[in-house]
Amino acid sequence: MAAQGWSFRMTPIRKLLILLATICVGVCIFRLATGLGLVTNLNDEWPWGLWIGFDVLTGVALAGGGYFTAIVVHVLHRHQYHIIARSAMLTSLLGYLLVMAGLFLDIGQWFNFWRPFVSWGHTSVLFEVFWCVSCYTTVQVLEFGEIFTERVGKKWHTIFKNAMPVLMIVGIIFPTLHQSSLGGLYLIAVDKLYPLWWSTLIPYFFLISSFFVGPAMICVESTLAGNAYKHKVPVEVLRGLAKIGGWFMVLYLALKLFDLSNRNVWDLVFAGNLESTMFLIELLFGVIIPILIVFSGMSKSRSGLFIYGLLVSGGVILNRMNVVFTGMSGKTGGSYFPSIWEWSVSIGLVAIGVLVYCFVVENFRILEHEEHHA
Amino acid sequence: MAKGVLVDLTKCIGCGSCTVACKLWNDKKFSVEEPTVGPAAIAKLTANNWTVVQHNEIKKDNETVWRFAKKQCLHCQDPACASACFAKALQKTKEGPVIYYPHLCVGCRYCMIACPFNVPKYEWDKAFPLVSKCQMCSTKVDKGEAPACVSVCPAGVFQFGEREKLLQEAKSIIAKDINYVKDIYGEQQAGGTSWLYISDVPFEQLGFRTDLGTVPLSTYSHNFLKYTPVVAVSWGIILTGLYHYTKRRNTISEENKNVKL
Numbered sequence: 001m002a003a004q005g006w007s008f009r010m011t012p013i014r015k016l017l018i019l020l021a022t023i024c025v026g027v028c029i030f031r032l033a034t035g036l037g038l039v040t041n042l043n044d045e046w047p048w049g050l051w052i053g054f055d056v057l058t059g060v061a062l063a064g065g066g067y068f069t070a071i072v073v074h075v076l077h078r079h080q081y082h083i084i085a086r087s088a089m090l091t092s093l094l095g096y097l098l099v100m101a102g103l104f105l106d107i108g109q110w111f112n113f114w115r116p117f118v119s120w121g122h123t124s125v126l127f128e129v130f131w132c133v134s135c136y137t138t139v140q141v142l143e144f145g146e147i148f149t150e151r152v153g154k155k156w157h158t159i160f161k162n163a164m165p166v167l168m169i170v171g172i173i174f175p176t177l178h179q180s181s182l183g184g185l186y187l188i189a190v191d192k193l194y195p196l197w198w199s200t201l202i203p204y205f206f207l208i209s210s211f212f213v214g215p216a217m218i219c220v221e222s223t224l225a226g227n228a229y230k231h232k233v234p235v236e237v238l239r240g241l242a243k244i245g246g247w248f249m250v251l252y253l254a255l256k257l258f259d260l261s262n263r264n265v266w267d268l269v270f271a272g273n274l275e276s277t278m279f280l281i282e283l284l285f286g287v288i289i290p291i292l293i294v295f296s297g298m299s300k301s302r303s304g305l306f307i308y309g310l311l312v313s314g315g316v317i318l319n320r321m322n323v324v325f326t327g328m329s330g331k332t333g334g335s336y337f338p339s340i341w342e343w344s345v346s347i348g349l350v351a352i353g354v355l356v357y358c359f360v361v362e363n364f365r366i367l368e369h370e371e372h373h374a
Numbered sequence: 375m376a377k378g379v380l381v382d383l384t385k386c387i388g389c390g391s392c393t394v395a396c397k398l399w400n401d402k403k404f405s406v407e408e409p410t411v412g413p414a415a416i417a418k419l420t421a422n423n424w425t426v427v428q429h430n431e432i433k434k435d436n437e438t439v440w441r442f443a444k445k446q447c448l449h450c451q452d453p454a455c456a457s458a459c460f461a462k463a464l465q466k467t468k469e470g471p472v473i474y475y476p477h478l479c480v481g482c483r484y485c486m487i488a489c490p491f492n493v494p495k496y497e498w499d500k501a502f503p504l505v506s507k508c509q510m511c512s513t514k515v516d517k518g519e520a521p522a523c524v525s526v527c528p529a530g531v532f533q534f535g536e537r538e539k540l541l542q543e544a545k546s547i548i549a550k551d552i553n554y555v556k557d558i559y560g561e562q563q564a565g566g567t568s569w570l571y572i573s574d575v576p577f578e579q580l581g582f583r584t585d586l587g588t589v590p591l592s593t594y595s596h597n598f599l600k601y602t603p604v605v606a607v608s609w610g611i612i613l614t615g616l617y618h619y620t621k622r623r624n625t626i627s628e629e630n631k632n633v634k635l
Contacts, residue, residue: 037498044420044495047483075613077620108481108496108503115461119478125595126484127460128602169613173606181602187594188454191490191564191586203598 008359017351024348027341028105036108039341045334050342053324055102055349057182058317059095060133061210065221066092066140067175068214072244074168081241083233086147086366087225088218093140094353100137101349125184132178139171147364180207186323194327195265196279201255202323208252213316215245216290219309223302228358231367238305245312246294253287278318278326286315376451376568377470377515378537379524380544381444383573383580384553385531388427388442392523396425396446399511399522414581419445421497421506425523432579441573443580444531446523447472447493447508448560448567450590457592458488463505470537470568471510479504490564490586510568537568544572565590 031039042049069088073081104110117134121127146164149157183206186193199205218241222233260266269276290311298304325336338346361367393410396402402422409417410426417426425446432441453472456464463478464485485494485505497503511521519525520534533540541561548554553574560567563586571577578584 033501035497035499035501035503037500037503042496043498044418044486044492047486047496071613075617075620077617077624079624106482108483109479110481111502112461112478112480115478115480119461119463121460121462123457123592123595123599124460124484125599126458126482128599130460165617169610169617172613173610176609177602177606181598184595184598185484185487187598188458188488188591190591190594191583192487200594200597 007362009362014355014358017355020344020348020351021355022348024345024352027345027348028101031105031341031345032110039339041336041339041342043334043336045332046336048324049336050338050346051102051106053321054317054346056099056106057320057324059099059102060179060182061206061213061316061320062217062313063092063095063099064175064179064210065089065214065217066095067172067179068211068245069218070168070172072241074164075172081237083237084218084222084241087221087361088214089140089143090147090357090360090366091217091221093137093144094356096133096137096140098349098353099133102346105345125181125187128181129178129185132174132181136171136174136178139167139174143167143171147366151364175210176207179210180204182206183323189328192328192331193323194268194275194330195263196260196268196275197323197327199259199263201259204255205252205319208248208255209316209319212245212248212252213312215241216309216312216316219305220313223306223309225361225367229361229367235300235302235305238302239299242294242299242305242308246291249287249291249294249312253283253291256283256287275326275330278322282315282318282322285311286318287312290315375536375538376468377535378449378540378568378570379521380533380535380540381569381571382531382533382547383441383443383571383575385529386427386442386444387529388429388440389528390427391526391528392444393423393425393427395522395526396508397422399514400424400509419493419495419507421495424506424508428581430580432575434575439575441575441580443582444523445581446569447510448491448563448569449508449510450564451566451568452564452590452592454488454490454564454591455485455494457590457595458484460484464494467512469512469515471512471515473509473512474505474507476504481505488591490583490591537570540570544570548572559584562588564588565593 027039036042040049065088069081069085072078073085104113107113116127116130142160143164146157146160149160180203183202183204186198186202187200190198219238222238226232260269269279290308293299293304293308299308388411390411397404397410402424405422408420408422410423411417412429414428414430417428419426425444428443428445430441430443432439449470449472453464453466456466456472460482461478461480463475463480464472465475466472481503483496483505486492486496494505494507496505514521520532524532524534533543541558544558548556548558555573555576557577559571559573559577559582560569565588571582573580
């Protein structure tokens with residue numbers, strides 16, 4: 001393989017993605033030079049917008065497939081799922097790199113981003129998020145080192161391979177902590193976030209949903225990559241993963257129902273206002289219907305699993321958006337809708353992610369690898 | 375002892391002298407677009423307005439009356455903003471003020487999410503924007519002097535002193551005079567604030583949030599974060615155990631298969 005040169009196929013879709021990525025980079029440079037006022041529609045009522053809501057909160061959740069896979073394949077040694085391990089963990093790594101980019105763009109004093117490493121605001125939930133996301137991204141880069149050194153710097157390969165078990169376990173602890181603390185960020189917004197979402201259990205809802213969105217994203221990703229690269233992951237593999245996710249969705253649903261009763265807010269669920277409607281959509285289409293699909297015959301087909309994947313991923317996106325926007329709108333005056341530049345950055349970052357994914361898949365052993373390492 | 379300010383809203387005539395003194399002392403620009411005095415919809419706290427005086431037309435005893443409410447950072451006893459800052463750019467001093475240290479700020483704006491009173495504002499029009507809020511003239515307070523806004527009031531609205539003494543003073547005022555609402559705003563809200571308000575009309579009619587709890591908001595974060603070390607260590611032990619257990623189990627089942635063959 002090393003004898004071959006680096007390859008990157010050009011297609012019309014990729015040209016479009018490159019265009020979107022270029023626009024994104026341009027807007028990013030402009031934003032870093034001019035501040036947030038010209039580029040974004042953020043204001044004193046809405047200090048957090050699309051970049052935090054989608055690029056960061058949603059991005060981290062959707063990248064949950066990485067630690068899901070690490071647990072199932074590398075810690076529990078379910079080797080039948082090994083076939084999706086590398087692609088899921090690659091998606092996760094790229095997701096986190098994009099999250100870091102989104103965060104970097106969103107902070108006003110971007111040259112000061114390193115400050116919390118030395119000035120420890122340890123009473124802040126964001127402090128835990130910051131440290132864990134930074135460390136986990138580093139761990140994921142090191143994990144990718146095992147794949148990278150198969151082709152470049154081969155003499156280092158054994159070192160990376162031997163370090164993998166430790167990296168895997170550390171690389172599960174960090175996301176467990178920060179996936180929950182991303183929800184924990186909103187604990188302090190007790191007087192702002194609508195009671196359908198605010199709960200002392202919100203860290204656990206964020207954690208569980210980031211875990212069960214893992215197999216859903218794998219179903220979506222392997223369908224798309226399967227079509228593009230003629231590499232079909234067996235349905236039984238995907239279904240097995242989806243069922244693991246399904247059990248965690250049942251746990252999530254049970255905890256939700258318990259929490260609503262415990263806090264006595266069932267009247268808000270059926271209040272018929274914007275919040276209740278969004279909450280019901282999120283729960284029905286993002287959790288209940290996917291559970292029915294997973295545990296019925298519908299998940300025996302690729303299309304069924306693809307729909308399941310889309311619904312669950314969409315449900316988690318909607319949940320994060322509801323926390324950041326719908327749930328905060330009631331106590332917040334003023335209005336916010338992302339500017340065209342905010343959209344172009346968010347879309348462009350995804351485009352960059354897709355392009356890098358394609359490049360890595362075409363140049364490293366991601367989709368096809370049989371070797372089972374410890 | 376921590377300083378505080380007692381604001382007797384019944385005495386405020388809405389002149390806005392305090393807002394002028396604030397701008398002069400803190401070198402904040404005046405702008406026609408950002409008035410510091412007027413109805414709540416117009417006179418708003420911004421990065422340039424650390425304090426405003428809001429005019430309220432209120433129905434009281436079947437007649438319409440004017441009441442004026444000075445707003446600024448309340449300098450919480452246990453500030454949510456400071457607990458939420460992951461770089462310690464906001465800190466509560468033992469003298470009372472909650473101070474911002476710009477060189478530590480990353481610009482994440484989590485303090486704005488955290489503050490239940492929506493006090494911290496942001497410099498949206500700057501290339502390298504910072505958070506902006508009332509510092510309670512901490513350099514003056516350190517010397518035992520009252521904040522600029524307090525020192526210029528022509529109507530005797532404010533008393534500056536030890537918070538605990540002011541609280542006793544406020545309690546005795548509202549106990550003696552039946553015109554006052556039997557409530558001191560800032561005594562307990564979100565764990566209590568350095569600034570205390572008394573009024574003869576309900577606080578919610580003056581744009582104060584009265585639906586806040588009495589627990590400091592940092593408690594919610596702390597009750598979550600305190601488990602972090604335990605979770606990290608025990609999760610690591612469990613994962614390591616599972617790793618070796620499942621690996622060994624797979625090896626044994628492989629060996630058994632080979633034996634049968």
